[in-house]
Amino acid sequence: MRVNVSDIVKTEGAGIDVNYYGDLSGLREFDNSVDFKPSFKFTGRIVNLGGLLKLSGELHFEFVADCLRCLERIETVMDIEVKEVFVEVIDSDEADAYIYEGNVVDIEKPLIDNILLAMPTKIICSDDCKGLCKHCGANLNFKNCNCDESKIVDSRMEILKDFFK
Numbered sequence: 001m002r003v004n005v006s007d008i009v010k011t012e013g014a015g016i017d018v019n020y021y022g023d024l025s026g027l028r029e030f031d032n033s034v035d036f037k038p039s040f041k042f043t044g045r046i047v048n049l050g051g052l053l054k055l056s057g058e059l060h061f062e063f064v065a066d067c068l069r070c071l072e073r074i075e076t077v078m079d080i081e082v083k084e085v086f087v088e089v090i091d092s093d094e095a096d097a098y099i100y101e102g103n104v105v106d107i108e109k110p111l112i113d114n115i116l117l118a119m120p121t122k123i124i125c126s127d128d129c130k131g132l133c134k135h136c137g138a139n140l141n142f143k144n145c146n147c148d149e150s151k152i153v154d155s156r157m158e159i160l161k162d163f164f165k
């Protein structure tokens with residue numbers, strides 16, 4: 001979304017409300033197991049503070065992904081806070097700021113960047129997800145399988161014995 005900021009660039013303290021529904025359907029390559037809900041929502045404001053344009057607001061998005069441990073599909077709703085700074089292209093040596101040109105601020109890239117940064121590195125359905133049994137594949141959150149733990153230990157010892165032969 002391109003926001004025309006010509007009304008606020010000359011006036012310290014002036015601001016514009018921004019309400020935006022964006023599209024994430026192009027973001028599939030992020031991770032094959034993650035499906036973003038196509039639309040995301042941003043509600044916020046761009047304010048002129050000392051010649052810098054500050055974008056702030058709430059970003060809402062949702063995705064579906066497999067739990068890393070038990071492989072169940074889980075829906076996750078994310079509400080994150082966005083705070084970014086734009087500088088005009090002539091002042092673009094400012095680090096950590098996005099650039100705008102010709103009184104137009106494009107908020108698309110910073111919003112997508114914020115979404116990608118907010119994505120959890122490990123997607124799990126809950127902190128105490130028990131995962132799958134390594135032997136029979138049962139989802140241990142729902143049932144206890146009868147795989148014999150002692151057998152498992154034995155077979156590991158067998159492997160070690162072979163290894164040291």
Ligand SMILES: [Zn+2]
Nearest residue numbers: 067070125129
């Ligand atoms: Zn899980």
Ligand SMILES: [Zn+2]
Nearest residue numbers: 133136145147
């Ligand atoms: Zn099992």
